[in-house]
Amino acid sequence: MSWWDDALHRAVVEIVLAGALAAIIGVQVVVRKLSFFTMALTHATFPGVVAASLIGVNIFVGGLVAGAVVALAVAALGRRPGQNSAAATGVVLSAGFALGAGLVATQDGFSRDLSSFLVGSILTVDTQDLIVTAVMLVVVSALLLVCARPFLYGGFDRSFSGRWDIVLMLAIEAVVVTVVPAVGTILAVSLIVAPAAAARLWSDRIPMITGIAVGIGITGGLGGLWISYQWNVAAGASIALSVTILAAVAAALRRAIQVPTGPPSSRQVTTTAGLA
Amino acid sequence: MLRYHQAAVGYRGVPVLTDVTFEVGPGQILVLAGPNGAGKSTLIKSMLGQAEVLSGKATIDGPTGYVPQLGDLDPDFPISAGQVVLMGRYRPRGWWRPTSKADRRAAATALARVDLQERSRVRFGLLSGGQRQRVLLARALASEPRLLLLDEPFNGVDVVSQQAIVGVLRELVADGVTLVLSTHDLGLARDLADVVCLVNGRQWAFGPPSEVLSAETLRLAYGGHAIDLPDGRTVLVDP
Amino acid sequence: MIEPFTVPFMGRALTELALLALICGPVSVFVFLRRLSFVSDALTHTVFPGVVIGFLAGGLEGIVVGALVAGVLTAVVLTLLTRGGALSDDASTAVVLAAMFSIGVVLVSRRKSYTSDLSSFLFGRILTVTTQQIVETAVLAVVILAMLAVAARALLFRTFDPAGASAAGFRIVALDLWLNIIVALVVVAAVRAVGTILVVALLIVPAATARLLTGRLVPMALIGTGLILGAGYLGLLVSWTASVDYGISLTSASAVVLLLVLAYVLALPFRRRHQKATTTRSSVHELVG
Numbered sequence: 001m002s003w004w005d006d007a008l009h010r011a012v013v014e015i016v017l018a019g020a021l022a023a024i025i026g027v028q029v030v031v032r033k034l035s036f037f038t039m040a041l042t043h044a045t046f047p048g049v050v051a052a053s054l055i056g057v058n059i060f061v062g063g064l065v066a067g068a069v070v071a072l073a074v075a076a077l078g079r080r081p082g083q084n085s086a087a088a089t090g091v092v093l094s095a096g097f098a099l100g101a102g103l104v105a106t107q108d109g110f111s112r113d114l115s116s117f118l119v120g121s122i123l124t125v126d127t128q129d130l131i132v133t134a135v136m137l138v139v140v141s142a143l144l145l146v147c148a149r150p151f152l153y154g155g156f157d158r159s160f161s162g163r164w165d166i167v168l169m170l171a172i173e174a175v176v177v178t179v180v181p182a183v184g185t186i187l188a189v190s191l192i193v194a195p196a197a198a199a200r201l202w203s204d205r206i207p208m209i210t211g212i213a214v215g216i217g218i219t220g221g222l223g224g225l226w227i228s229y230q231w232n233v234a235a236g237a238s239i240a241l242s243v244t245i246l247a248a249v250a251a252a253l254r255r256a257i258q259v260p261t262g263p264p265s266s267r268q269v270t271t272t273a274g275l276a
Numbered sequence: 277m278l279r280y281h282q283a284a285v286g287y288r289g290v291p292v293l294t295d296v297t298f299e300v301g302p303g304q305i306l307v308l309a310g311p312n313g314a315g316k317s318t319l320i321k322s323m324l325g326q327a328e329v330l331s332g333k334a335t336i337d338g339p340t341g342y343v344p345q346l347g348d349l350d351p352d353f354p355i356s357a358g359q360v361v362l363m364g365r366y367r368p369r370g371w372w373r374p375t376s377k378a379d380r381r382a383a384a385t386a387l388a389r390v391d392l393q394e395r396s397r398v399r400f401g402l403l404s405g406g407q408r409q410r411v412l413l414a415r416a417l418a419s420e421p422r423l424l425l426l427d428e429p430f431n432g433v434d435v436v437s438q439q440a441i442v443g444v445l446r447e448l449v450a451d452g453v454t455l456v457l458s459t460h461d462l463g464l465a466r467d468l469a470d471v472v473c474l475v476n477g478r479q480w481a482f483g484p485p486s487e488v489l490s491a492e493t494l495r496l497a498y499g500g501h502a503i504d505l506p507d508g509r510t511v512l513v514d515p
Numbered sequence: 516m517i518e519p520f521t522v523p524f525m526g527r528a529l530t531e532l533a534l535l536a537l538i539c540g541p542v543s544v545f546v547f548l549r550r551l552s553f554v555s556d557a558l559t560h561t562v563f564p565g566v567v568i569g570f571l572a573g574g575l576e577g578i579v580v581g582a583l584v585a586g587v588l589t590a591v592v593l594t595l596l597t598r599g600g601a602l603s604d605d606a607s608t609a610v611v612l613a614a615m616f617s618i619g620v621v622l623v624s625r626r627k628s629y630t631s632d633l634s635s636f637l638f639g640r641i642l643t644v645t646t647q648q649i650v651e652t653a654v655l656a657v658v659i660l661a662m663l664a665v666a667a668r669a670l671l672f673r674t675f676d677p678a679g680a681s682a683a684g685f686r687i688v689a690l691d692l693w694l695n696i697i698v699a700l701v702v703v704a705a706v707r708a709v710g711t712i713l714v715v716a717l718l719i720v721p722a723a724t725a726r727l728l729t730g731r732l733v734p735m736a737l738i739g740t741g742l743i744l745g746a747g748y749l750g751l752l753v754s755w756t757a758s759v760d761y762g763i764s765l766t767s768a769s770a771v772v773l774l775l776v777l778a779y780v781l782a783l784p785f786r787r788r789h790q791k792a793t794t795t796r797s798s799v800h801e802l803v804g
Contacts, residue, residue: 035609036553076793080783083723090552090719095776097712101637118620118633186560186620190613197606234624237617244614324682354677354730363672368684370666394718399730419683443604 007123010254014125014226017133018179019217025175027210035193040089042185043174044070044096049103050103067173120184120236143171184237190240191217198247201254220246278283283332284321287492292318295478303449307469308458314476316458319369321426337386341421345428351401357411358396361387386418391440406437411485426457519755527644531708532747539717540655541663542701547722548674553605555718558702561589561712562618586699594692638768639710641661648708662697668802670694677733709768716772720779727782746774
């Protein structure tokens, strides 16, 4: 029996890979304020996954196609006068979720599938899932490294964006599609957003933020897996919770450290004025 | 009545503008002049309590009216010009009370003063830039302020609207209202101001326009981008 | 077309939806204008632990209380977190959403009926709405509409021009909290009967659709209410017909949401025409003055 045959061992590897993958893309999500979009993606790829499994196509492909449609729909609808991207994202989210849930409901054993979609089933990942996650980790890291500059400009200067926005949205989508089947939607959102949001408070430099986020993501993920194993609670939820708690601690720690160096005293104000 | 003494203003403890010292009485127009990003808006926000006075002293006597920059408002917002003006009558105390007949009359009068009474039912975002600015001025009028703050009121405004706005401002001054308006248009500053406060990161000069808007002080504030013309005027060149 | 609704449970389902239409029309206008789509979505998730704890502590009676506590708590936390602008609104919303929902899942995952509990939370049980639930919804509807009516003008001012409202002496944080609590109450009123999927859709889609058809506030709210009534009636009818006549199991909640989204898609082309007409009219006036 090889080391890989143990479900818990596979889960450990998956959470390390997924934690890193989610944290890396999460930095972009947080900096560009795309959390709601990410949430919508997790819900709206649902019908794609369900439809793919109904007609017998690879569910990864199904999710990818549905996600691409969603990304383009949000981009197109959000630009219309009078509409805003929040509303457009909300409409797409509702539509995708309702469609997916409706499709599932026409099948037997529907509640089982639905709950695994929501909270994942990390203890049942197979070797193929691991390979997909590992490959995506390499691909997305490479993409972010190559496109670091345009993404940065895109985040800084709205007029520059456009096609880079689409590239970024599709990258987020690819990550979501990769991690959701293994870990579920809620966990995907917390793995993507929480580590990066906490790391953002610690630094203004993207590489630094990314490093901290990956650390928080992997540590929190392993901690959550251990909790779930110890107390027999849903793995996806306990991982999401432990990542969030870790991120909250990191954020609170930052606040605590910040106080002494915080607002300049009136003496400093005078000094600044004197120099100016 | 508006008085600042050795004040520094900014956000979250970080000063944006320092050394602010001036005094304006009733019926006077104070123009805040300076390049973009000089801290004019921050100074106005500090008078509204939305930016912090970090050191020194600021005395502001209300009730205060405020005309925001046009760019801060969403042109797609589904609201009519008349509804915007009526907002000037909303009061934080007694906010649950419906608007009274007197409120609606005051709003209608204010809209008539800026010459837009027949545009009351048109959606705010469909008006021209100048008309929108006049609607915002009408909203401030409807609140019957003693101190009126206008942030860049002539940005993107056509000549007709500019004249209408200036006409109303002069009426207000005659009624004893104190006016503060920011602009980066030095010609306008010269025409309108009783006193000018020239700022760029700090206050560089304060006094009557003839003194403050001299080539010398301008060069100080704008850091060498001021050029004297033979006819005695000064122009500014962006770096 | 009326016949299915003479069956008592269908009649009750329609009544519940009609009550929700009454509150969600106006509330969705503010959700749209304040861009609170994500907050609404978050609230539907964060009441989940409240529902679970309420049920564990007090059975069916405890659910509303638990949801109420969790909803109001989230409204307060979200208002406070986003107040200083230290964390961006959407990141903190996402974190609160995921954390609270996870607490709910952790609690429920120790129960045997785990999956059916989860799915009933998602879909609600619109077809098993009891008269007592309708009464609860009606009471909450009165509270919500009253809260909205008294604060509508101040909320509108704050939404349109936060700097101006603050200059006029309105407390922005208080108004934000007020609106977040209103949305939380809507979620509490609706979530047990119609499920999270439908609540999110009811809070977002009606106003987004209405905005495509009109640029005025009161008509927006009325159109929103009308859309929910229409989609609710048709959705129930379609799912009834599908299951009774064709044996297809079609969830009512999904059917109602998809009809609402269909209305949004159908309204998309209207926007351009409506926009163009008014723009031309106003530009003539611009020439005059």
